[in-house]
Amino acid sequence: MSTELWYTERYDEHGAALSLRVTGVLHRENSPYQRIEILETEHFGTLMTLDGLVMLTDRDNFLYHEMMTHPALFAHPAPRRVLIIGGGDCGTLREVLRHPEVESAVQVELDERVTRVAERFFPELCSRNDDPRAHFHFTDGIAWVQEASAGSYDLIIVDSTDPVGPAAGLFSEDFYRACWRALGSQGILIAQSESPLFHAELIGQCQARMKAAAFDSVDTLFFPQFAYPSGWWSATLARKGIARDHFRAQDAEHLEDLQYYHAGMQQAAMVPPAFLRKSLSSL
Amino acid sequence: MSTELWYTERYDEHGAALSLRVTGVLHRENSPYQRIEILETEHFGTLMTLDGLVMLTDRDNFLYHEMMTHPALFAHPAPRRVLIIGGGDCGTLREVLRHPEVESAVQVELDERVTRVAERFFPELCSRNDDPRAHFHFTDGIAWVQEASAGSYDLIIVDSTDPVGPAAGLFSEDFYRACWRALGSQGILIAQSESPLFHAELIGQCQARMKAAAFDSVDTLFFPQFAYPSGWWSATLARKGIARDHFRAQDAEHLEDLQYYHAGMQQAAMVPPAFLRKSLSSL
Numbered sequence: 001m002s003t004e005l006w007y008t009e010r011y012d013e014h015g016a017a018l019s020l021r022v023t024g025v026l027h028r029e030n031s032p033y034q035r036i037e038i039l040e041t042e043h044f045g046t047l048m049t050l051d052g053l054v055m056l057t058d059r060d061n062f063l064y065h066e067m068m069t070h071p072a073l074f075a076h077p078a079p080r081r082v083l084i085i086g087g088g089d090c091g092t093l094r095e096v097l098r099h100p101e102v103e104s105a106v107q108v109e110l111d112e113r114v115t116r117v118a119e120r121f122f123p124e125l126c127s128r129n130d131d132p133r134a135h136f137h138f139t140d141g142i143a144w145v146q147e148a149s150a151g152s153y154d155l156i157i158v159d160s161t162d163p164v165g166p167a168a169g170l171f172s173e174d175f176y177r178a179c180w181r182a183l184g185s186q187g188i189l190i191a192q193s194e195s196p197l198f199h200a201e202l203i204g205q206c207q208a209r210m211k212a213a214a215f216d217s218v219d220t221l222f223f224p225q226f227a228y229p230s231g232w233w234s235a236t237l238a239r240k241g242i243a244r245d246h247f248r249a250q251d252a253e254h255l256e257d258l259q260y261y262h263a264g265m266q267q268a269a270m271v272p273p274a275f276l277r278k279s280l281s282s283l
Numbered sequence: 284m285s286t287e288l289w290y291t292e293r294y295d296e297h298g299a300a301l302s303l304r305v306t307g308v309l310h311r312e313n314s315p316y317q318r319i320e321i322l323e324t325e326h327f328g329t330l331m332t333l334d335g336l337v338m339l340t341d342r343d344n345f346l347y348h349e350m351m352t353h354p355a356l357f358a359h360p361a362p363r364r365v366l367i368i369g370g371g372d373c374g375t376l377r378e379v380l381r382h383p384e385v386e387s388a389v390q391v392e393l394d395e396r397v398t399r400v401a402e403r404f405f406p407e408l409c410s411r412n413d414d415p416r417a418h419f420h421f422t423d424g425i426a427w428v429q430e431a432s433a434g435s436y437d438l439i440i441v442d443s444t445d446p447v448g449p450a451a452g453l454f455s456e457d458f459y460r461a462c463w464r465a466l467g468s469q470g471i472l473i474a475q476s477e478s479p480l481f482h483a484e485l486i487g488q489c490q491a492r493m494k495a496a497a498f499d500s501v502d503t504l505f506f507p508q509f510a511y512p513s514g515w516w517s518a519t520l521a522r523k524g525i526a527r528d529h530f531r532a533q534d535a536e537h538l539e540d541l542q543y544y545h546a547g548m549q550q551a552a553m554v555p556p557a558f559l560r561k562s563l564s565s566l
Contacts, residue, residue, distance in 0.1 A: 006300070015304035015325035016509075017289070042298035060480065197343065197509055224507055224515035226299075226480055231514015232507035259558045268551035275542045 007039055007047065009054050011229045014198055018227065020044055020057070026121060031113035033166070038121045044227070046121050048089065050114070050161060060226045061091055061125070064192075066261040067223045068159055068235055069095035071269060072190040073102075074252045076242065079154045080104070083182070085141035085170065087159035088114030091125040093134060096157070098255060105134050106153075110166060112138035142169045148182040156183060158191035163202065171206065176213035180240055187240040189215065195230040196222055196276060203234055204279050210238040217244040220280070221269040223260070290322055290330065292337050294512045297481055301510065303327055303340070309404060314396035316449070321404045327510070329404050331372065333397070333444060343509045344374055344408070347475075349544040350506045351442055351518055352378035354552060355473040356385075357535045359525065362438045363387070366431075366465070368424035368453065370442035371397030374408040376417060379440070381538060388417050389436075393449060395421035425452045431465040439466060441474035446485065454489065459496035463523055470523040472498065479505055479556060480513040487562050493521035500527040503563070504552040506543070 005022040020041045027038035039047045045058025056064070069092055073079050080103040082096050088109040096105045109115055115136065119126045128134065137144065145156070156179045163171040170191065179189045193199075193206045207218045215238035225233035239246075252263035272280060288305040303324045310321035322330045328341025339347070352375055356362050363386040365379050371392040379388045392398055398419065402409045411417065420427065428439070439462050446454040453474065462472045476482075476489045490501045498521035508516035522529075535546035555563060 008302070013326075015327070017302040017304075019291070019300040019302065021298035021300075043296075044298065197507070222507075224480070224505075224513075226513050226515065230507075230509050232509065260556045262557045262560060264554045264560075265557075268554035271547045271551035273543045274545045274548075277545060277547075 007041070007049070009052070009229075011198065014229070016229075018054070018229075020047060020227075022047075027117060029113065029117070031111050033111040036113055036117050038117060048118070048121070053162070054227045055161075056089055056091065056122075057227050058122070062259040063223055063225045064228070064233060065091040065095050065125075066258055067221055067269065068092050068157060068190065068192060070252070070255065070258070070261045071221055071266055072155055072157065072188050072237055073099050074248045074266060075237065075239070075246055076155055076188050077186060077246065077248070079188075081153045082106070082155045082157065083108065083145070083148075083153045084157045084159055085145065086110075086161070086167070087157065089118040089122055089125055090115060090129055091122070092157055092159045094125055094128045097128040097131050097133060102133060106137065107134065108137045108139060108141045108144045110138070110140055142175055142178070145175065145178045145182050150181050151184040153182050154184055154187055156187070156189045158189070160192060162194065171202070171209075173209040173212050176210050176215070176238070180213050180215060183240050185241045188237060188242065189240075190235055190237040193220060193234045193236040195228065195232055196234050196273060197230040197232050200276055200279070203236065203276065206236040207280055210236065213238075215240055216242070219244070219270045220272060220276070222272065223269055290324070290332070292335070292512075294481065297512070299512075301337070301512075303330060303510075305330075310400060312396065312400070314394050316394040319396055319400050321400065331401070331404070336445070337510045338444075339372055339374065339405075340510050341405070345542040346506055346508045347511070347516060348374035348378050348408075349541055350504055350552065351375050351440060351473065351475060353535070353538065353541070353544045354504055354549055355438055355440065355471050355520055356382050357531045357549060358520065358522065358529055359438055359471050360469060360529060360531070362471070364436045365389070365438045365440065366391065366428070366436045367440045367442055368428070369393075369444070369450070370440065372401040372405060372408055373398060373412055374405070375440055375442045377408055377411045380411040380414050380416060385416060389420065390417065391420045391422060391424045391427045393421065393423055425458055425461070428458065428461045428465050433464050434467045436465050437467055437470055439470070439472045441472070443475060445477065454485070454492075456492040456495050459493050459498070459521070463496050463498060466523050468524045471520060471525065472523075473518050473520045476503060476517045476519040478511065478513040478515055479517050479559060480515050483559055483562070486517055486519065486559065489519040490563055493519065496521075498523055499525070502527070502553045503555060503559070505555065506552055
């Protein structure tokens with residue numbers, strides 16, 4: 001019997017931990033911003049961690065990346081100009097570029113090394129990086145949105161890490177106000193909003209702050225995500241100048257090659273668990 | 284710093300593991316059928332394991348128990364006679380007995396010790412065990428169904444462990460045929476059907492076997508369940524003599540005090556992920 005290697009992420013505040021069996025370490029570096037590590041797991045393919053926390057695995061990242069993109073894109077009547085804040089692994093960008101309506105996808109990631117490492121170890125996620133519609137900027141996303149011309153985007157996707165350190169500002173009402181301003185008369189903001197089981201309070205805060213930032217309506221999407229804390233994740237979507245029930249169903253039915261999302265998921269994913277429905281309905 | 288204790292369940296075929304931090308061991312015994320252990324966790328309340336595998340925790344069992352019961356009960360026009368196979372912890376029974384239409388709930392669990400231990404360590408789940416509608420039999424569930432009079436139940440709930448050992452027969456076409464026979468002219472069978480991410484093939488098999496056993500229509504329900512492998516779980520529901528879209532929505536809207544299920548969840552939970560939709564639609 002050979003030595004077993006396990007990667008473990010501890011969710012200390014919840015007295016829980018997730019472990020994945022590892023067959024090797026492929027890459028390790030300290031970027032100017034964080035520790036980036038690439039491990040080969042036995043059953044989940046390649047794993048990227050940032051400062052020791054799971055960023056993604058080959059096997060299950062489709063859940064997160066599909067749900068961070070397609071529901072928002074199909075909720076917008078004409079999503080031509082897309083801005084991605086964070087998203088350095090390029091999985092979100094790949095999903096965005098599946099949409100023929102998109103004319104420009106600007107990705108603003110703080111840490112260029114995350115993208116360079118992803119290009120090497122997650123070539124599938126980066127398979128559309130050469131698309132002429134893709135534009136990369138490696139700088140601070142909050143400043144980018146604050147400095148953007150008013151009305152310059154149709155969709156802003158906040159594909160961030162947890163709300164600590166540099167990412168904390170991405171969960172603030174000020175940032176959401178800046179997003180509202182940067183969106184056109186019809187615009188959508190979607191932001192990852194953590195675990196319904198572990199961070200229910202944060203989801204309520206996201207919704208309340210987006211509404212306070214003048215968005216017309218807000219919904220949270222719920223979906224499984226094995227490799228993130230609690231295995232259950234969320235993204236919160238805010239609309240500006242778009243009806244809550246707007247959905248390009250026909251276009252959604254024609255998008256192929258997805259593993260989780262399909263047109264039938266659009267409304268289903270927005271149904272909150274009872275324990276959140278009570279708190280969110282009082283907003 | 285004091286010694287840390289962790290309980291770990293390894294999902295060996297998937298090279299993954301879930302751990303919960305433990306503050307103490309409350310109970311350990313070998314029943315005639317299995318090893319039963321009760322641990323106190325730091326953040327998930329009391330934990331019951333059977334042969335070392337998580338059966339339930341205080342904090343997250345509501346997800347499983349609500350989804351094993353309410354969707355099926357509200358899909359039946361008049362669920363008066365309910366049979367629960369397994370379900371020794373009594374959490375499923377408690378949910379069933381929330382329904383005033385239920386006149387009799389028969390629970391057939393192989394291992395009486397599971398129920399006795401649950402009565403001691405999970406008093407909330409057992410809070411309705413004294414309900415005069417509840418009837419307990421500690422014997423083999425497969426034989427019970429085979430020997431039942433034809434048409435003697437309106438709803439059969441298979442709240443089993445994984446499809447290995449004594450529980451394997453609960454996933455067979457023969458057993459589903461026996462359930463069909465034991466159900467009245469209008470009847471529903473619902474069975475826990477493992478993880479969509481880890482056991483997609485099994486879900487397809489459950490659906491195919493239920494259809495082969497003469498049920499009119501079959502749907503799988505999907506829901507998060509942190510403490511079970513992959514954090515994402517399913518239950519598969521088969522209808523006899525009931526339209527696929529039958530749903531007592533008004534009754535569902537009046538059921539209170541639930542944490543996950545509500546009327547809006549009935550259809551939403553039945554929307555499969557794209558990767559399963561393809562395989563299930565070919566059945």
